[in-house]
Amino acid sequence: MSAAPLPNQIHSNPSSRPSTGSSTTGRSTINETIRVIVRLRPTLAMDGDNLNSPRYKSNAEEPTSATFITPQSMAPESSFESNISSFTPAGELTYSKHYGEETKQFKFTSCAGPDLNQADVYDSNAKDIVKGVMDGYHGTILAYGQTGSGKTYTMRGEDDNSSTKGVIPRALEEMFQMAESSSDEVTFAISYLQIYCEVIYDMLDKSNSHKVLSIREKDSNLFVENLSKIPVHSVESCMKLIREGDQNRATAATNLNAHSSRSHAALIVTVTRRKPSPKAVKNKSKATVSNLVMVDLAGSERVKQSGARFQQFEELKAINLSLSALGNCVSALAAQKAHIPYRDSKLTRLLQHTLGGNSRTAMIACCRPGNDEGGETYSTLMFARRASTVKVVAKVNEVIDYEKLYKEMQLNVDGADDNLHQLEMTVASLKLELEKSKDATAAVEAQRNTLSTRLEKLEAGFKASLAALGGEGGGEGGDLIEAIEGVSDKWQDEIESMQALHARDLEEARAKYDQKLKAYRSAANSANFDNEEVGLELEQAREGHLDTLKRCNELGEKLKEVERENGSRIAELLDEVNGKNLIIEDMEISAQKQDKLYTTKITELVSRLEELETNNVKRRDDMVSREAVLEMETLFSETVEKLMDRVNQLEGKAKDKEDEKQIKQVGKRIEQSRNENTDPQAMAMLQQMEMNMGFGGGVRAAPGGRIRKARNPRQAF
Ligand SMILES: Nc1ncnc2c1ncn2[C@@H]1O[C@H](COP(=O)(O)OP(=O)(O)OP(=O)(O)O)[C@@H](O)[C@H]1O
Secondary structure (H helix, E strand, C coil), rough: CCCCCCCCCCCCCCCCEEEEECCCCCCCCCEEEEEEEEEEEECCHHHHHHHHHEEEECCCCCCCCCCEHHHHHHHCCCCCCCCCEECCCEEEEEECCCCCEEEEEEEEEEECCCCCHHHHHHHHHHHHHHHHHHHCCCCEEEEEECCCHHHHHHHHHHHCCCCCHHHHHHHHHHHHHHHHHHCCCEEEEEEEEECCEEEEECCCCCCCCCCECEEEEECEEEEECCCCCCCCCCCHHHHHHHHHHHHHCCCEECCCCCCEECCCCEEEEEEECCCCCCCCCCCCCCCEEEEEEEECCEEEEEEEHCCHHHHHHHHHHHHHHHHHHHHHHHHHHCCCCCCCHHHHHHHHCCCCCCCCCCCEEEEEEEEEHHHHHHHHHHHHHHHHHHHHHHHHHHEEEEEECCHHHHHHHHHHHHHHHHHHHHHHHHHHHHHHHHHHHHHHHHHHHHHHHHHHHHHHHHHHHHHHHHHHHHHCHHHHHHHHHHHHHHHHHHHHHHHHHHHHHHHHHHHHHHHHHHHHHHHHHHHHHHHHHHHHHHEEEEEEEEEHHHHHHHHHHHHHHHHHHHHHHHHHHHHHHHHHHHHHHHHHHHHHHHHHHHHHHHHHHHHHHHHHHHHHHHHHHHHHHCCCCHHHHHHHHHHHHHHHHHHHHHHHHHCCCCHHHHHHHHHHHHHHHHHHHHCCCCCCCHHHHHHHHHHHHCCCEEEECCHHHHHCCCCCCCHCC
């Protein structure tokens, strides 16, 4: 059955090959880790500016064993800064940052570059999982990666094209082929769902009612309540249903992908496999029931890059939230933590048994080439690396085939009934024959009695005739009588021998019939016994079902009770919420009042500010610019210096009146020049100079920077 290896077949990492447990009982357990295949798609026109990004090509010397980026693309002058720089089909991968200055090594189950086609990707990992499902193991195949990295292409591809069709059509083909060549009775059914904005929808719901589905748990098994499960008999009918379901899938055009999936889609194929065992009642009929879950996840993307707005923004938020919940679960599983937060999102809850549970899992981590995608590629690789360490323990899912068991028991009961009926008919016909033979014996006896009577009468007649002829036993008459008596004795002997013969025949017939009756009775008894046994088994099965039903009813009652409690708690909470709403309303009213108050205050403050600004502008207009002040300072100091010299000269000659007059004039000029100056700094300097010169404080700065004259400037002199 295994397909011939392709020329550039990727070989799986042997270290993660399953180690099978004991199979002496016919059951096997597989311990392995999640298999991870990294797929790097080719550079496409949709990558726009990134067309100049690194091109990947096979190593010319060893085209089937290694794939490398062209060495030139690692050169700093190329546009490549950070992304996958090299990888091999055996799973060794190097991620380089900053034009190859920093590198990080990864090891996965396998890697697929742009050279590898859809068949290679399927054969490398998915095929094994699919075969396992046919042997009774649950299996999961997930496509993970940023938007536009090729997840939908990998899972679905182009259905009608034999070389570009994806994992899903290939898996279905493989399963139907295996079923056809098996001697077992294999049946298939499919379900198809999507998780859009944290809500689960049935994609095969013919009524198109878009009803919201919930995940439920029963006997530690998770299932999606009311999800359609449609029996399928061929790949074509399956693909037709999937295509119809796809019409219901949420997609949209984003900056990064013209047909971007806005939801996570999961196809669940249920395989039931029964061994042909016609008389299996005593051995209990068994069947394997396994699921293959194939998931096309929605792509992660940055809000800014995607250009998402409004509804798309909400979708993106839900996608990123569930993917980060998936990342958290994988991290917790990889770290073997006690608590795994499966309940954080619908996606993780749905995949609870897949991740680290009873399911063999393969993850295809899809990456986009291109310089701008380095960051996203890196987080995909880190996620994939964590996933590759998660352990799973898968076992064959064998169940008691109640349906078959019931049918077989019914057949047995029907057979026993038929046998009993047959025996009853035989007994009735035997009874009839016995009655008939009894009648025949009675008829023979009646005949014999009639004959005896007639003989007795004849004998008596003869005896009377003889007596009339000549007395007892004398002469010829005596001879005649003797002769007649001889005849009579002969008759009597014959009659007796006939009677003995008849009695023997009768005895023999009775013995024969008794024997037959005994045989039929014992057959009837054993049939009855068988019947009772089958009835007992049926009764036990019925009691088992009744028990389950009873438990279901009890659980149902409990559920109702919980619902009632929840209902009253919800009512209480609603009351509380209503009360709080009233408080909030009050608070809102007072907040509105406060708002008004603040608005008035703010308006006042704004007008005050404007006023101040106007004043400020006026003041600024009134003020002399710094340059002018400096110029004036220089002028002042020069003038003052000159005046100081002059005053000094005059002080020496101040004894005569003329000199005194001159001093006064100089004082007046100083006073005058002081009055003309409006700059506080300049005035302060002048004041200081006057002090130094011993003139005292004739001037002072007025509030607001204006210079005011001293009340009596003369006092300065
Ligand atoms: N290996 C490949 N070879 C050729 N074309 C590819 C390959 N992988 C992806 N593509 C093309 O790239 C485009 C984006 O791929 P696809 O829609 O599968 O991405 P996606 O990861 O599912 O995106 P999203 O998360 O947005 O739904 C499609 O046009 C697809 O045909």
